[in-house]
Amino acid sequence: MRVRDAEKYRALRFALIAARKSAGLTQAELAARLGKAQSFVSKYEVGERRLDVIEFVAVAGVLSQDPTHFLREIIERLGPPHSSEDVPS
Numbered sequence: 001m002r003v004r005d006a007e008k009y010r011a012l013r014f015a016l017i018a019a020r021k022s023a024g025l026t027q028a029e030l031a032a033r034l035g036k037a038q039s040f041v042s043k044y045e046v047g048e049r050r051l052d053v054i055e056f057v058a059v060a061g062v063l064s065q066d067p068t069h070f071l072r073e074i075i076e077r078l079g080p081p082h083s084s085e086d087v088p089s
Contacts, residue, residue, distance in 0.1 A: 009047065011074055017045050019063045019070070033062045 027041040043049040060067040
């Protein structure tokens with residue numbers, strides 16, 4: 001993973017953590033609502049694993065977040081997703 005990609009994913013992770021805390025949920029409570037083990041939440045929050053799009057939508061839903069709005073906010077903070085440095089050569 002390129003450094004810029006790591007920065008973008010870190011921003012997503014931190015936003016997910018902030019949303020979970022804002023919802024007043026622990027990792028264990030969020031995991032239970034998702035039907036997953038607490039380690040599922042822990043691993044994506046620390047960057048040990050990534051969420052796929054289906055998992056992201058599920059997490060956003062449990063956190064009462066509109067997934068498109070959630071991503072739009074992250075993109076606005078990081079800049080356009082298709083800048084020249086983001087396109088593989």
